[in-house]
Amino acid sequence: MIISAMLSALQGLIFFALHFDNRNSFPRQLTAKEEREYVALAANGDKNAMDMLIKHNLRLVAFIVKKHYPDFRDQDDLISIGTIGLIKAAQTFDYKRSVSFSTYAGKCINNQIRMYFRKIKHQQTEVYLNEPVDCDKDGNTVTLADIFCDSADVAQQADLNINIEKLYRYIADELDDREKEILCKRYGLNFQNYRTEKILTQREVAKQLGISRSYVSRIEKKALEKLRERFERND
Numbered sequence: 605m606i607i608s609a610m611l612s613a614l615q616g617l618i619f620f621a622l623h624f625d626n627r628n629s630f631p632r633q634l635t636a637k638e639e640r641e642y643v644a645l646a647a648n649g650d651k652n653a654m655d656m657l658i659k660h661n662l663r664l665v666a667f668i669v670k671k672h673y674p675d676f677r678d679q680d681d682l683i684s685i686g687t688i689g690l691i692k693a694a695q696t697f698d699y700k701r702s703v704s705f706s707t708y709a710g711k712c713i714n715n716q717i718r719m720y721f722r723k724i725k726h727q728q729t730e731v732y733l734n735e736p737v738d739c740d741k742d743g744n745t746v747t748l749a750d751i752f753c754d755s756a757d758v759a760q761q762a763d764l765n766i767n768i769e770k771l772y773r774y775i776a777d778e779l780d781d782r783e784k785e786i787l788c789k790r791y792g793l794n795f796q797n798y799r800t801e802k803i804l805t806q807r808e809v810a811k812q813l814g815i816s817r818s819y820v821s822r823i824e825k826k827a828l829e830k831l832r833e834r835f836e837r838n839d
Contacts, residue, residue, distance in 0.1 A: 630663040639706070643699040657694045658687070661709055665690055668713050680821060681805045682717055684790075689716025723802075774834040783827035785813075786820055 634642065634657075645653035665686040673682055693709035701708075775784060775795055788798035789809045806824070810817040 630666060631660045633663055634660045639704070640699075643697060643705050646694060647697075647699045654694045657705065658690055661690055661706065662687065664706060664709060665713055668710060669717070672714070673717065678805045678807050678817070681807075682720075685720045686713040686717050689713040692716070770835070771831070774831055778830045778834050779827050783823055783830070786823050787827050790820075790824055 638660075639657070642653040642657050646657055662683075665683050669676075669679055669682045669686055673679075676682055689712040690709055693705070693712035696712075697705055697708050699705075772793075772795060775787065775793075779787070784795060785798050786809055787793060788795050789804045789812070790806065792803040804812070806817050806820045810820045813820070
């Protein structure tokens with residue numbers, strides 16, 4: 605479960621590094637025609653189309669967070685977590701089904717956020733085979749036992765591993781010590797001397813470091829922008 609959770613968090617961080625923008629100004633929603641076109645292209649392996657599906661549905665993540673979790677203090681944290689669900693939706697959606705992508709994505713986003721709250725509630729290190737850890741192609745939660753029965757997508761895993769290697773190298777090259785520490789705590793990364801056992805909210809990071817949550821948010825956004833620029837240079 606630890607490896608699966610870390611890869612999911614890293615995948616979400618890689619997306620933010622590549623597409624990070626002010627979260628108060630989300631890209632416009634796709635038209636029905638555009639969504640169908642991008643979904644079909646993504647199903648045939650077009651990574652740019654998949655990125656467009658994710659980028660233009662960030663507004664859906666924000667809508668779900670504000671509608672269903674209005675009292676949760678760290679809205680940005682939930683948007684980050686919900687985006688991981690959105691990424692999974694884009695990777696697993698079957699365009700041949702009658703359901704729309706946005707409907708399927710909404711279910712995956714909600715499931716991802718619910719799993720996050722479940723982990724907070726239990727606060728335990730024991731691993732159980734029936735513990736929900738992911739979503740299947742229908743947007744339903746799956747367990748470790750289910751995963752053990754499935755074969756891995758080797759090509760997708762290899763591509764993710766390459767991006768992870770780049771990510772750690774770029775973190776070392778581009779970020780200062782405070783930025784490294786905050787990103788490691790926020791996304792559960794183990795980098796050099798910055799090691800954490802779980803993903804922390806911005807408020808939890810602020811409490812540990814003795815600074816304000818808004819300051820943590822500013823540093824996190826600045827660090828992600830640096831990584832986004834480095835990924836775009838692709839050097």
